[in-house]
Amino acid sequence: MSRRITRLIHHPYRAPAGFEAVPPAVHKASTVIFPNVAALRARDWRSKAGYTYGLHGTPTTFTLEERIATLEGGRHCVLAPSGLAALALVNLALLRAGDELLLPDNVYGPSKDLARSLLDGWGIAHRLYDPLDAGALAAAIGPRTRLLWIEAAGSVTMEFPDVRGLVRVARAQGLTVALDNTWGAGLAFDPFDLGEGLRVDVSMHALTKYPSGGADVLMGSVTTVDPALHERVLLAHMRLGLGVGANDAETILRALPTLELRYDAQDRAAREIAAWLQRQSAIRRVLHPALPGSPGHEHWAGLCTRAAGLFSVLFDEGVEPARVDAFVDALKLFRIGYSWAGPVSLAVPYDLSSMRRDRSALPGTLVRFSIGLEAVEDLKADLAQALAAIG
Numbered sequence: 168m169s170r171r172i173t174r175l176i177h178h179p180y181r182a183p184a185g186f187e188a189v190p191p192a193v194h195k196a197s198t199v200i201f202p203n204v205a206a207l208r209a210r211d212w213r214s215k216a217g218y219t220y221g222l223h224g225t226p227t228t229f230t231l232e233e234r235i236a237t238l239e240g241g242r243h244c245v246l247a248p249s250g251l252a253a254l255a256l257v258n259l260a261l262l263r264a265g266d267e268l269l270l271p272d273n274v275y276g277p278s279k280d281l282a283r284s285l286l287d288g289w290g291i292a293h294r295l296y297d298p299l300d301a302g303a304l305a306a307a308i309g310p311r312t313r314l315l316w317i318e319a320a321g322s323v324t325m326e327f328p329d330v331r332g333l334v335r336v337a338r339a340q341g342l343t344v345a346l347d348n349t350w351g352a353g354l355a356f357d358p359f360d361l362g363e364g365l366r367v368d369v370s371m372h373a374l375t376k377y378p379s380g381g382a383d384v385l386m387g388s389v390t391t392v393d394p395a396l397h398e399r400v401l402l403a404h405m406r407l408g409l410g411v412g413a414n415d416a417e418t419i420l421r422a423l424p425t426l427e428l429r430y431d432a433q434d435r436a437a438r439e440i441a442a443w444l445q446r447q448s449a450i451r452r453v454l455h456p457a458l459p460g461s462p463g464h465e466h467w468a469g470l471c472t473r474a475a476g477l478f479s480v481l482f483d484e485g486v487e488p489a490r491v492d493a494f495v496d497a498l499k500l501f502r503i504g505y506s507w508a509g510p511v512s513l514a515v516p517y518d519l520s521s522m523r524r525d526r527s528a529l530p531g532t533l534v535r536f537s538i539g540l541e542a543v544e545d546l547k548a549d550l551a552q553a554l555a556a557i558g
């Protein structure tokens with residue numbers, strides 16, 4: 168008879184199989200256990216038919232991947248430990264030294280930083296293109312250009328590009344098209360069915376934002392349709408060791424059923440608050456793709472009816488940046504912070520000089536708002552008192 172501690176660790180009890188409940192089970196493992204050496208040698212980690220190692224997937228992560236693929240209208244999905252990791256994974260999977268990628272000028276800041284630092288050091292060059300000038304894209308494409316990134320809308324300047332126009336140019340030049348679909352969240356438009364026979368190749372999503380909805384987890388996804396493209400992403404994912412935690416996957420699985428309700432509620436609230444801010448004298452311009460006059464509004468209207476609960480304002484140039492900071496500091500319900508799509512409304516001032524080479528359409532100081540789930544009247548009152556506080 169073995170010792171009690173050994174019996175405890177090798178406990179013979181197996182709970183009966185067949186437990187069914189509404190939430191998917193949470194499986195945790197570094198490794199799985201094989202019944203014998205032949206099974207260990209035979210297992211193919213690339214297929215979802217079985218399990219080989221925690222990094223290569225568990226029932227919990229496979230379940231989340233399948234649901235995100237459904238949300239995005241794709242076939243294959245790979246999870247990464249943050250949106251930024253997912254974005255980096257796409258670049259590392261698809262680019263080699265000597266290749267070039269194209270980024271919109273207003274791209275998510277850390278994406279530009281990745282291109283300028285690590286990718287550049289590895290011999291992968293990048294060019295910036297004006298997201299609002301699809302006609303100029305062709306001129307930015309060189310013989311080594313492989314990958315085009317699109318962000319619709321840009322998450323700070325809220326400019327909405329002509330997604331179909333950009334995809335059409337990229338197709339004609341044989342580029343792979345990757346979309347940062349965090350803003351659209353799989354709800355505002357269908358990245359794999361843009362209409363007119365067009366689609367992106369890769370949809371990357373910061374699940375940190377809407378799919379989580381709780382401001383409590385970081386995760387990203389890379390969704391594809393083409394199996395060969397998926398395999399390239401999957402191989403890079405395995406080689407880089409980009410696993411996600413089971414508890415984090417569970418948090419997102421739990422939040423996914425309310426995704427659409429939250430998206431629409433935050434959309435409604437954001438539009439109401441954006442329209443109200445447009446009438447305030449200190450505000451020069453409200454940047455919200457669903458508002459007529461906002462940059463790229465016509466492109467948004469041609470592709471979407473919904474919008475994320477995210478928008479920016481440009482303060483009048485007469486309001487100096489220190490007063491804009493004082494406005495943000497005076498907010499009480501709106502908290503100061505970067506992320507978005509959580510329950511708490513957030514505000515953050517941005518320096519546009521690193522974000523847009525041509526600032527002529529975006530004068531003044533920019534503040535971005537993420538609208539949470541608070542009552543709209545309370546949020547408006549908070550903005551009103553903060554505007555009054557800076558005179």
Ligand SMILES: *Cc1c(COP(=O)(O)O)cnc(C)c1O
Pocket residue numbers: 249250251252254275322347349350373374375376385386387506
């Ligand atoms: C937040 C965000 C990311 C990165 O997501 P993290 O999970 O925070 O790394 C990428 N793109 C956009 C547009 C984002 O808003």
